[in-house]
Amino acid sequence: MAGKAKTARGEGRFLAGYQPGAFARPAVAVDAVVLTLKDSQLRVLLIQRGEHPYRGRWALPGGFLRVGEGRSQGEDLEAAAYRELEEETGLRPEQLHLEQLGAFGRPGRDPRMRVITVAYLALVRPDLIPLVRAGGDAGRARWFEVSGLERSRLAFDHGELLERAVEHLRRELERSPLAFELVPETFTIPELRAVHAAISGARPDPGNFRRRVQRLLAEGEIVPASGQRETARRPAAVYRRGGARRGRLTPGRSPASP
Amino acid sequence: MAGKAKTARGEGRFLAGYQPGAFARPAVAVDAVVLTLKDSQLRVLLIQRGEHPYRGRWALPGGFLRVGEGRSQGEDLEAAAYRELEEETGLRPEQLHLEQLGAFGRPGRDPRMRVITVAYLALVRPDLIPLVRAGGDAGRARWFEVSGLERSRLAFDHGELLERAVEHLRRELERSPLAFELVPETFTIPELRAVHAAISGARPDPGNFRRRVQRLLAEGEIVPASGQRETARRPAAVYRRGGARRGRLTPGRSPASP
DNA sequence: TAAATAGTGTCTATAAGACATTATCTC
DNA sequence: GAGATAATGTCTTATAGACACTATTTA
DSSP, X not given: OHHHHHHHHHHHHHHHTOOOOOOOOOEEEEXXXXXXXXXXXXXXXXXXXXXXXXXXXXXXXXXXXXXXXXSSOBOOHHHHHHHHHHHHHOOOGGGOEEEEEEXXXXXXXXXXXXXXXXXXXXXXXXXXXXXOOOOTTOSEEEEEESTTOOGGGXXXXXXXXXXXXXXXXXXXXXXXXXXXXXXXXXXEHHHHHHHHHHHHSSOOOHXXXXXXXXXXXXXXXXXXXXXXXXXXXXXXXXXXXXSOTTOOSSOOOOSOOO | OHHHHHHHHHHHHHHHTOOOOOOOOOEEXXXXXXXXXXXXXXXXXXXXXXXXXXXXXXXXXXXXXXXXXXXXXXOOHHHHHHHHHHHHHOOOGGGXXXXXXEEEOOTTSSSSSOEEEEEEEEEEOGGGXXXXXXXXXXXXXXXXXXXXXXXXXXXXXXXXXXXXXXXXXHHHHTTSGGGXXXXXXXXXHHXXXXXXXXXXXXXXXXXXXXXXXXXXXXXXXXXEOSXXXXXXXXXXXXXXXXXXXXXXXXXXXXXXXX
């Protein structure tokens, strides 16, 4: 610890005299692929750009990271994503499931300057869709059906980001409780199945799907809820997520225990 | 398409007159968690810092992204990771398996200034370990055993990056062919099993493990190779990866990567 | 020949896929 | 009651885990 203190002191002198190098820095942005389920379709929220570049084209919500000059170095990446989403869609952090997808920084992806963007996947429960409104600096917001959306028409490399987000979602759906983030707080087994159908493209066998969900019920992962669904035909039983929030839709193997 | 051309023209004027805003930008770095298997232990390559901050402490190899000022916007993120690895370890891109882990940018993670780092996982086959040498600006390079490495002693937030890399590796090992990246070009089933043992902590049952690998053999994922292993006891049959390079140790769904 | 590791075979439990059947609701 | 969907049950197949057993090599 004495050594550490000494190091810290030397480091203190160093930092006091530190001058940031004159080398060029890229701009850093955060972009969010906001997905939801609407009319049994996987949809993505896009915002029409009001300014160049790509004026008039549709783009993912996002913006530049705020970086402090002095002691405070600015906001965290995730905080920036939440902030942009709230500004541009009105959705608050508690209403979103947010997950980082990675960094995208191909030279030339923004014609203005070098921009590294950190991409996030955001899932919005369908019952919150009505709350979404285009925020201040966003010209217009709209939900687009993911299938049948021409990727190359999106601004920047956002088509690629969308692609990656959907891949990620598909992959994680097999082992994560992510499906629950695309369904209202209370839900029925057929509703949950519709999520999987919309995302994977395939329609799971009703009986087999039910069996999987019922294992979650046995594990306390989900619990019966009161109420029913107003439906055209026979109503289904309603559930909500249980206390054990860490579970998974596909029960996977335990986390590598020795 | 006519509309597109018109847009592009307006955009051309815009870009010609574009002045990058005066807002502060973070520095962007790439860091690599370089892992290998040595003496049946999972090991990480660390480099002792010669300069402040964290002078004398051990850190992941990495460095700042090179950003061009003019027409060329500089190097790609992945290219930067490969470049830094070659500079600091002497390992060439063909000798590495590289995969992005994500962006890390907590304010304060670098005391000098705001730095966003894009983290990569790099796997080095054990037969290439002898080629690793500490490069020019790297004071000293050493392989540390991952278990029993005090995370908080690493520079910056590199302990956290290491943690995430190992988690990622464990998770992917269940369904990716990653194990092959930690074994020589030709390998035996017991060697492959040793990789899994070192990473997961558990020791898979020899019979069951063999059964899994033999499914890969049946699928052409791996093929018998000539030669044997010089071993203390009974030698094992030798294999190498087959033509179908996209396969996985745990046969899963297809990778869906462009 | 002993020791050790490579390699084989078997039994069981679990889960998925396919598909038939019953139950319950609305119109 | 007809039609539709919710819910249950059954048969088969694939795989993982546990574990006993045989084969082959070196010391």
